[in-house]
Amino acid sequence: MRITRRHIELTLAGLLAVVLVLDFACPLPTPASDSPTLTVLAADGTPLRAWPGDDGAQRHPTTPEAVSPNYTEALLHYEDRWFRWHPGVNPVALVRAAWQWARHGRIVSGGSTLTMQVARLVDERAAGRTIPAKLRQIARALQLELHCSKQEILTLYLNLAPMGGPLEGVETASRAYLGKGAADLSKAEAALLVALPQSPTRLRPDRAVAAAQTARDKVLTRMQTLGIWSAADVADAKQERVFAPPLRARWLAPLAAERLRQDAKRHGQTAATIQTTLDAGLQARLEQLLTDRLNSLPDAVSLAALVVDNRTLEVRGYVGSADFTDARRGAHVDMVRAKRSPGSTLKPFLYGMALDEGLIHSESLLIDAPQNFGGYAPGNFQADFSGPVSVSEALQRSLNVPAVDLLDRLGPERFAGRLRHAGLRLRMPANAAPNLSLILGGGSTSLEELVGAYTALARGGIAARPRLMPDEPLKEARLMSEGAAYIVREILENGGRPGSPFRESGQRVAWKTGTSFGFRDAWALGVTDRYTFGVWIGRPDGTPNPGHFGANSAAPLLRDLAAALGPDEARQQLAPRRRPDSVAAVPICWPMGLAEAATEPALCLQRRIAWTLDGAVPPTLPDRLRPGPLAEPVWVAAGQRVQPGCAPEAERFEAVRWPALLGPFLDAEQRHPLERLAWRPGCASQQLAANRLRVVGLEPGTVLRPAPGQREVVLKLQAIGAQQGLTWLLDGQWMAASTTAGAAQTLHVERAGAHRLTVMDGLGHWARVEFQMAP
Numbered sequence: 001m002r003i004t005r006r007h008i009e010l011t012l013a014g015l016l017a018v019v020l021v022l023d024f025a026c027p028l029p030t031p032a033s034d035s036p037t038l039t040v041l042a043a044d045g046t047p048l049r050a051w052p053g054d055d056g057a058q059r060h061p062t063t064p065e066a067v068s069p070n071y072t073e074a075l076l077h078y079e080d081r082w083f084r085w086h087p088g089v090n091p092v093a094l095v096r097a098a099w100q101w102a103r104h105g106r107i108v109s110g111g112s113t114l115t116m117q118v119a120r121l122v123d124e125r126a127a128g129r130t131i132p133a134k135l136r137q138i139a140r141a142l143q144l145e146l147h148c149s150k151q152e153i154l155t156l157y158l159n160l161a162p163m164g165g166p167l168e169g170v171e172t173a174s175r176a177y178l179g180k181g182a183a184d185l186s187k188a189e190a191a192l193l194v195a196l197p198q199s200p201t202r203l204r205p206d207r208a209v210a211a212a213q214t215a216r217d218k219v220l221t222r223m224q225t226l227g228i229w230s231a232a233d234v235a236d237a238k239q240e241r242v243f244a245p246p247l248r249a250r251w252l253a254p255l256a257a258e259r260l261r262q263d264a265k266r267h268g269q270t271a272a273t274i275q276t277t278l279d280a281g282l283q284a285r286l287e288q289l290l291t292d293r294l295n296s297l298p299d300a301v302s303l304a305a306l307v308v309d310n311r312t313l314e315v316r317g318y319v320g321s322a323d324f325t326d327a328r329r330g331a332h333v334d335m336v337r338a339k340r341s342p343g344s345t346l347k348p349f350l351y352g353m354a355l356d357e358g359l360i361h362s363e364s365l366l367i368d369a370p371q372n373f374g375g376y377a378p379g380n381f382q383a384d385f386s387g388p389v390s391v392s393e394a395l396q397r398s399l400n401v402p403a404v405d406l407l408d409r410l411g412p413e414r415f416a417g418r419l420r421h422a423g424l425r426l427r428m429p430a431n432a433a434p435n436l437s438l439i440l441g442g443g444s445t446s447l448e449e450l451v452g453a454y455t456a457l458a459r460g461g462i463a464a465r466p467r468l469m470p471d472e473p474l475k476e477a478r479l480m481s482e483g484a485a486y487i488v489r490e491i492l493e494n495g496g497r498p499g500s501p502f503r504e505s506g507q508r509v510a511w512k513t514g515t516s517f518g519f520r521d522a523w524a525l526g527v528t529d530r531y532t533f534g535v536w537i538g539r540p541d542g543t544p545n546p547g548h549f550g551a552n553s554a555a556p557l558l559r560d561l562a563a564a565l566g567p568d569e570a571r572q573q574l575a576p577r578r579r580p581d582s583v584a585a586v587p588i589c590w591p592m593g594l595a596e597a598a599t600e601p602a603l604c605l606q607r608r609i610a611w612t613l614d615g616a617v618p619p620t621l622p623d624r625l626r627p628g629p630l631a632e633p634v635w636v637a638a639g640q641r642v643q644p645g646c647a648p649e650a651e652r653f654e655a656v657r658w659p660a661l662l663g664p665f666l667d668a669e670q671r672h673p674l675e676r677l678a679w680r681p682g683c684a685s686q687q688l689a690a691n692r693l694r695v696v697g698l699e700p701g702t703v704l705r706p707a708p709g710q711r712e713v714v715l716k717l718q719a720i721g722a723q724q725g726l727t728w729l730l731d732g733q734w735m736a737a738s739t740t741a742g743a744a745q746t747l748h749v750e751r752a753g754a755h756r757l758t759v760m761d762g763l764g765h766w767a768r769v770e771f772q773m774a775p
Contacts (some may be wrong), residue, residue, distance in 0.1 A: 387665020
């Protein structure tokens with residue numbers, strides 16, 4: 001019978017009818033890629049962490065346009081050179097496969113096209129190497145070609161190709177094994193990922209390096225044989241070493257990702273991807289920085305760090321724990337959000353609020369001396385006292401007593417309320433109201449809230465909550481005025497005490513450290529024009545970490561973090577930033593604290609330059625022990641001081657005194673000349689007469705000598721004439737305290753040289769003995 005055109009048309013129509021009937025009866029299964037991995041992404045699209053889909057596979061969707069041409073070129077020429085032209089099956093390849101089966105009695109090559117490989121990926125029953133499975137695979141391939149374009153079929157392969165373990169798709173494999181997106185694959189890397197689906201378990205580059213490299217080189221050789229890649233390019237590609245770390249090592253910001261996953265689940269969100277604001281490159285540097293620092297820390301200690309962009313409030317770096325794989329360090333405890341005692345890190349906010357309230361300027365005279373505030377008697381971290389200090393010095397050196405004194409005048413409830421309004425909530429112990437201990441870490445907050453509050457120093461006094469997602473609304477509130485923020489930042493940035501981590505670095509960073517009670521938490525926070533960042537060091541379970549505190553552990557880490565931000569971000573130009581119109585530099589005088597222009601020259605005992613706010617130059621805070629003005633009249637007769645009415649010939653002069661609590665810390669030359677005059681016998685003030693406090697057991701000018709074979713001298717001392725308890729200081733450092741006025745005190749002296757012993761009672765009376773210790 002002669003085959004006519006009519007016969008061909010009828011045959012094709014019949015075949016088409018059969019295909020359509022089968023297509024209707026056996027529709028294509030839904031591709032597994034419709035149940036994708038939940039992937040948390042960095043700002044640039046880099047996957048940070050992924051969770052398997054419902055079928056346990058990890059996928060990151062991609063398209064042919066988003067994949068390196070090196071990969072698509074190698075894939076199509078190695079797997080299916082006729083992909084663009086065949087209808088889903090390659091008849092020549094099928095005939096070859098059938099002949100090999102007939103000759104060898106088994107399937108030698110499957111004759112599979114790329115479309116047929118996709119068919120067995122979407123239909124598990126078409127995945128075998130039996131004849132029925134192969135026939136089903138062919139039918140599904142024809143079905144795919146009927147429903148999908150070539151580009152759509154290629155996209156399915158790119159997303160479903162098995163890549164070892166739970167990984168599916170070229171983008172997922174590229175990120176997991178090579179640490180880069182599939183758009184950036186080299187020829188060697190592209191060849192490796194083309195070969196991998198042939199035997200995903202046997203060729204995994206993180207487990208079978210030699211087998212993976214052999215398979216890769218086979219692809220490279222084929223590309224050279226086909227004339228697609230030059231011999232030189234292939235030779236260079238074969239020189240690249242195959243290496244891939246364990247899959248988990250490729251996670252970035254795992255705790256930040258887990259936080260966002262839980263948030264999405266809580267709000268019923270089902271998106272396949274979650275976009276973050278994190279900078280993948282900075283995140284990797286930050287994690288490496290903290291990992292390197294672990295070698296110098298005890299086993300149970302962890303680290304946390306947070307970096308926020310001041311312009312957008314976007315979180316650019318987030319490390320919740322130092323080692324996500326080390327359970328000893330509380331690997332899964334997110335210390336960015338954990339509530340811990342902030343130590344002294346709240347002090348900048350206190351001074352900023354006091355500036356706004358008109359209580360102080362930057363050089364206001366404060367008192368660093370033992371004080372008792374209604375039963376609360378704070379000390380300094382170094383257990384010493386400096387006497388007269390300025391606001392700048394008190395903040396730079398993080399002195400405790402001046403801060404508590406200032407908080408007592410501002411009010412702890414008001415302070416906590418202002419912080420809460422700005423997004424920093426202080427959690428108090430059960431049923432406790434805000435109190436003076438707040439400024440030394442008596443409440444608890446998180447690294448995230450602290451960093452958010454510190455952004456106010458770079459944003460004109462406006463604090464804001466850090467944003468981890470780009471579509472998260474901006475929540476901000478004023479914490480202090482623009483002028484107060486400028487002054488506080490200038491103090492923290494330019495003060496630089498000895499041991500300052502930024503003194504020699506060339507970086508302009510306003511920084512503050514903090515240490516909680518018992519060395520449980522070590523903090524350091526930094527502010528530049530571009531970033532605000534903070535670090536925390538401690539044990540997640542809250543147990544003490546002796547020997548590690550803000551200055552010696554957290555501050556050096558903060559310095560390295562600032563360097564990791566890069567010179568363009570953290571190292572600011574040394575040209576002065578714009579000063580707000582509300583801020584002015586004004587010469588002032590101690591001890592009264594007023595402007596030099598408003599102070600009589602004779603009453604200006606020490607001149608300083610202060611930052612003032614809104615034209616106000618507030619005086620020194622009221623003296624707690626001797627109420628009244630610091631400027632007072634003095635009567636002098638024949639070169640001696642007298643009480644008024646005691647000597648008719650006495651003349652009246654104006655003098656100035658220092659606050660009473662500073663007496664033990666002042667040398668004679670620091671006092672007003674008239675204050676240094678001796679009192680005429682019988683004409684002394686009643687206050688002076690009442691101050692009979694003196695030390696018994698050690699006389700002025702004594703030279704102590706250790707007994708033979710001994711390294712120290714031990715003395716039993718007593719202070720007589722004291723009232724309301726005693727505080728003992730040796731060379732300015734706190735030595736002991738007693739609630740009993742006449743209690744004995746043991747003195748241990750080891751260091752050779754000059755010493756100064758001071759004792760103070762609760763009314764501000766004091767006595768001092770200067771002595772020597774022989775070598």
